[in-house]
Amino acid sequence: MNTRDVYDGLAALYVPIAAAVFALVVLALVWFVWAGRRRAQPRGADEHNRVEIVYAGVLAAIVAVLVVATFRALDRENARAAGTPVVVRVVAAKWDWRFEYPGGRVETSAPDGAPAQLTVPAGEPVEFRATSVDVLHAFWVPAMKFQRQIEPGRETTFRLEFPRPGFATSGACSFFCGLEHARMRFSVRILPRDEYDAWVRGR
């Protein structure tokens, strides 16, 4: 979950509550003004202990819900910022991709020619450290509208945040690199974070 989603989730809670409270206050004011005009108030008519206790209880409950939701959102945001970003090492070569993950998991193309698969978590920044072992290539994920040239002997670092599972399914080399350039593709699999962690561990 990125910062924007955290914020939108909170706003979706705050705005309806604020609107409902505002509407209730306005309605109550109008009602009291209308119902109370020119009528003599009997003694004790300004004492409504039960109503006031219910009112205070409802207010306290709303405040409690908002405070808990806000601090939870803050915790999620802090955890996201504190955690080291997911790092994927990318090695481009004529004419294949190689993706290396922390802990030693490595993905390359299959012997039957199926392209290498890039697996990433959804909704958080993924840091790519890319290099080439031979000539210039380019890392291109069309759905992300992102491409970056990859140079031999030099590490190129970039961060991408894949919004949700299924958002992108494929990528390719977008820099002509020789005879089989057109075959230099990879598939993209975006997983929820917990599934991604299980996948990385389960090599």
Ligand SMILES: [Cu+2]
């Ligand atoms: Cu290439």
